[in-house]
Amino acid sequence: MSDSTAPAATPLKLVALDEEDLAVVSSHLQDAVVRVEDLAYLPGQKRFAAVLNRFDWENAGADGGDAYQRRRAALRFDRVLGAKLKNIKPTVRDRILSLLAVSFEANEAPSGKVTLFFSGDASILLEVECIEAELKDLGPVWRTRFKPEHPGGEPGDAGS
Numbered sequence: 001m002s003d004s005t006a007p008a009a010t011p012l013k014l015v016a017l018d019e020e021d022l023a024v025v026s027s028h029l030q031d032a033v034v035r036v037e038d039l040a041y042l043p044g045q046k047r048f049a050a051v052l053n054r055f056d057w058e059n060a061g062a063d064g065g066d067a068y069q070r071r072r073a074a075l076r077f078d079r080v081l082g083a084k085l086k087n088i089k090p091t092v093r094d095r096i097l098s099l100l101a102v103s104f105e106a107n108e109a110p111s112g113k114v115t116l117f118f119s120g121d122a123s124i125l126l127e128v129e130c131i132e133a134e135l136k137d138l139g140p141v142w143r144t145r146f147k148p149e150h151p152g153g154e155p156g157d158a159g160s
Contacts, residue, residue, distance in 0.1 A: 011137035037093035
C-alpha cells in the first residue's frame with residue numbers, strides 16, 4: 001500500500017488540550033477517510049480511537065504539481081465518558097466515512113462534547129471530561145491523484 005515514490009515528510013504528531021488545539025487537529029483531519037471497523041470506543045479506558053487515512057494538506061501540491069498523498073494516522077481521545085453515533089451502524093464495518101471536521105462544545109468547563117462530523121449527515125458525539133486528544137502519523141504514505149474539493153469554497157475549505 002505504501003508508495004516509495006511519495007515525497008518524504010516529517011510525520012505529524014499533535015496534542016490537543018483546548019479548543020484552539022482541536023481546531024488545528026481538525027484542519028489536518030479534514031477529508032480523512034476511515035472504515036467503521038477502524039473506530040473504537042473503549043469505555044473501560046475512557047478512550048475513543050480511530051485509524052484513518054488522512055489527506056496530507058500541508059504538502060498538497062508543494063512541488064507545484066499534482067503530487068498529492070495520504071498518510072495512515074491515529075486519532076485518540078482520552079477522558080471520554082460516552083459516545084453516540086448518528087447515521088453510523090457499527091455492524092456495517094466496511095463502510096467508508098469521510099471526515100469533514102472535529103468541533104468542541106463546552107458544558108461546564110472543562111467538560112463538553114467533541115463531535116466528529118462526516119459526510120452524509122453522519123457524526124460521532126463524544127462526552128468528554130476535557131479535551132485531551134492526540135493525532136499521530138503512523139508511517140505509511142502513498143500517492144493519490146485526487147485532491148478533495150469542496151463546492152462553494154476553496155479546496156480543503158469546509159466552510160468554517
